[in-house]
Amino acid sequence: MTMLTFKRFSGLELIQYLDELAHLRMTVFRDFPYLYEGDLAYEANYLKTYIEAPNSVIVLAFDGDKIVGASTGVPLKEEVEEVQRPFLEAGHDIDSIFYCGESVLLATYRGKGAGVAFFEHREAHAKAIKGMEHACFCGVQRPDDHPAKPKDYHPLDDFWRNRGYQKHPELSTYFSWKDIGQATETEKPMMFWMKSLI
Numbered sequence: 001m002t003m004l005t006f007k008r009f010s011g012l013e014l015i016q017y018l019d020e021l022a023h024l025r026m027t028v029f030r031d032f033p034y035l036y037e038g039d040l041a042y043e044a045n046y047l048k049t050y051i052e053a054p055n056s057v058i059v060l061a062f063d064g065d066k067i068v069g070a071s072t073g074v075p076l077k078e079e080v081e082e083v084q085r086p087f088l089e090a091g092h093d094i095d096s097i098f099y100c101g102e103s104v105l106l107a108t109y110r111g112k113g114a115g116v117a118f119f120e121h122r123e124a125h126a127k128a129i130k131g132m133e134h135a136c137f138c139g140v141q142r143p144d145d146h147p148a149k150p151k152d153y154h155p156l157d158d159f160w161r162n163r164g165y166q167k168h169p170e171l172s173t174y175f176s177w178k179d180i181g182q183a184t185e186t187e188k189p190m191m192f193w194m195k196s197l198i
Contacts, residue, residue: 004069004109005062006117008125011054018047020067021058021104028104030180032149033142037178050101053078055129059121061105061114069105071118073098073125076136083138086171086192098126098197100137119163126197133198137165138173138190148180165193 009017026038050056053074061069076084076097087094103118126132139156142149157167171192176185 004112004114004117006114006121007060007062008121009058009060010056010125012051014047014051014056014058017058017060017067017070018044018051020060021047021070021072024067024070024104024106025102027106029102032146032153033140033155034177035148035179037180037182039178042177049078049080050074057122057125059118061109061117063109068109069103069114069118071103071122072101073122073135074101075099075126075129075132082173082175086173087136090171096131096133097194098122098129098132098135100135115159116163123197133196134194135165135197136171136192136194138171138192140175141172141189141191160193164195166195168192168194 014021022040022043025043026036026040029036030038050058050072056074056078057072059071060067061071076087076094076099079099083099084094087097100119100122103115105114123135126135160167169191171194173190173192174187175190176187178185
């Protein structure tokens with residue numbers, strides 16, 4: 001069994017790993033439910049948030065010297081308007097919420113505990129930041145009858161609940177990206193999950 005090691009980096013430390021993270025995202029997010037048509041310009045703009053925020057984190061999973069997975073997070077107050085808006089509209093204090101971005105892992109390394117490790121590392125990082133009381137993340141919402149949905153697809157809802165997160169349908173937003181085969185970006189609905197860190 002392959003033993004993965006995990007390391008955390010913050011802010012400007014991320015620059016040296018941007019290419020690996022961009023390519024991991026483009027590889028993993030091609031699969032359902034994201035169906036993301038990779039674009040390096042989109043990646044550079046997206047990852048800019050994590051470079052510029054001093055309390056951001058990236059957790060990298062290594063198989064030896066090879067990066068096989070990554071997970072990101074940043075205080076919600078440092079995130080883009082699309083992420084902040086539903087919390088502000090619902091009256092939440094965004095200064096006390098830590099936003100967990102994506103977790104991406106090459107398929108051959110799944111089922112070996114990396115998902116749990118990614119959440120544990122990000123939550124430990126969040127708890128070390130003064131005033132952080134909650135963690136959140138969001139997931140794309142695709143229709144059950146989507147033509148690209150694999151027959152053996154299983155959503156991660158149970159895994160997220162086992163990590164202590166609860167779905168909050170009242171907290172939703174939209175992200176835009178190009179689906180595989182599309183010429184232009186289209187909006188995708190995203191729903192948030194939250195848990196207490198205290």
